[in-house]
Amino acid sequence: MTHWPFILAAYGLTGAVTLAVTVWSYLAMRRAEAALEQKDHVK
Amino acid sequence: MRVARPKSAQGLLEEIPFRKGGLSLKARPAMHAYANPARFLKLARPLTPVCLGLGLILILIGCYAGLVLTPKDYLQGDSVRILYIHVPAAWLGMGGWSALAIASIVQLVWRHPLAGVAARAIAVPGALFTAVCLVTGSIWGRPTWGTWWEWDGRMTSMLVLLFLYFAYIALANAGDDRTSVSRATAIFGIVGAVNIPIINRSVVWWNSLHQGPSITLRGSTIAPELLWPLGFTVFGFSFLFAAIVLMRMRANLAEAKREARLRRLAAA
Numbered sequence: 001m002t003h004w005p006f007i008l009a010a011y012g013l014t015g016a017v018t019l020a021v022t023v024w025s026y027l028a029m030r031r032a033e034a035a036l037e038q039k040d041h042v043k
Numbered sequence: 044m045r046v047a048r049p050k051s052a053q054g055l056l057e058e059i060p061f062r063k064g065g066l067s068l069k070a071r072p073a074m075h076a077y078a079n080p081a082r083f084l085k086l087a088r089p090l091t092p093v094c095l096g097l098g099l100i101l102i103l104i105g106c107y108a109g110l111v112l113t114p115k116d117y118l119q120g121d122s123v124r125i126l127y128i129h130v131p132a133a134w135l136g137m138g139g140w141s142a143l144a145i146a147s148i149v150q151l152v153w154r155h156p157l158a159g160v161a162a163r164a165i166a167v168p169g170a171l172f173t174a175v176c177l178v179t180g181s182i183w184g185r186p187t188w189g190t191w192w193e194w195d196g197r198m199t200s201m202l203v204l205l206f207l208y209f210a211y212i213a214l215a216n217a218g219d220d221r222t223s224v225s226r227a228t229a230i231f232g233i234v235g236a237v238n239i240p241i242i243n244r245s246v247v248w249w250n251s252l253h254q255g256p257s258i259t260l261r262g263s264t265i266a267p268e269l270l271w272p273l274g275f276t277v278f279g280f281s282f283l284f285a286a287i288v289l290m291r292m293r294a295n296l297a298e299a300k301r302e303a304r305l306r307r308l309a310a311a
Contacts, residue, residue, distance in 0.1 A: 003121040003186050010179040011106065014128040018102075021171050022095070022283065025290040032297035 080296050083157055087289050094286035101279030108272035116269065125183040127272050131280035132176035136204060137239055139169025139284070140232075143211070144239075147232035150225070157292070159225050160299075162232055163215050164291035168284055170208035177201055180253075188252045196245030197253040200238060207235040 109127035116123035143165045150158035180198065181191045192198065215228045246255050257264050265273075 001186055003124075006122060006182050006186050007110070007124050010125045010128060010182045011110070013178060013182075014132065014175050017171055017175050018280075018283065021168055022287055025168075025287045025294070029290040029294040029297075032294040032301075036297045036301050 080157065080300075084293065084296065087293055091286055091289045091293070094282045094289065098279050098281070098283030098286055101275045101282065103279075105272045105275030105279055108275065113269055113272060119187055122183055122186045123269065125179055126269075127276045129176060129179040129183060130273060131277045132172045132179060133201070134277055135280055135284050136169060136173030136176050136201070137242060138281075139165050139172065140204060140207070140236060141239055143169065143232045144236035147229035150229045151233070159229065160292050160295050161288065162229065164288045164295060166208060166212050166215060167291070168287045170205060170212065172280075172284070173201065173205045173208060177205060184252070190252075193252050195251040195253060196249035197242065197251050200242040200245050204238055204242060207238060211235065 105127055109124050113124070115121050143162045146158045146162035146165070149155045150162065177198070180201075184193070185191050211228065211231055214224070214231055217224060245251065246253050263270055
């Protein structure tokens, strides 16, 4: 049995999940801080 | 000097949001030095890109070494390369809940206003890395053990940890009464920590397909030529996890400040 399809599946899944949670957290942070800054300017 | 205690961590967060003055650092216990969100953000803003960059570089080096530079295991063959992502994911799933439990204790006992924010910021990435640990372990199990899943102590207790994360996230997002929900969530975080030593000792207490502890305080049973990339991926994923938690804390703090302002405006 060749192991490489299993290895690539494991690395691919880990990479996709890690990238997704990192980008999601970054965008949430930018959105929240931008909304706060916008509020500061309006004030 | 006596510092008046607020009614709750959430209350304190709303009462002293981003106040730059207040007591001097010398007058406060060391732990409360960063109770002021403004002071915490002053540290978190430069720390976030550092953790993010360092994490990504270490992960890339570790994964490249694990996939290309290290030799096959004499028994498991190439499938041993899954070790370099499976172990950091397990470490972050368990370490994440341990940090969440410590933050919950700090929130309940010392009413530190940022401890609850930190605990809630840990929950989602902790759950995702626990899920990654379970799936990569299952993928590793198929060529190594001949099965995707076995209801043994290690795998079952890890699955319980994932369900605990789901319950914590659901509880943290439930209801409008922030004070009681926050307290219940913190208690749940502390109680759930009982599962961490069970996961750790499961391969010793019960017969399992999962191998016994390979890395202990007394040393490692893994050959050095297979072991070194693991250091890169464990530290890399840990730095990345820290960056994700900092970003989620910053988002939560910005939202809390905006909500507090809207409430003040509505009351005025």
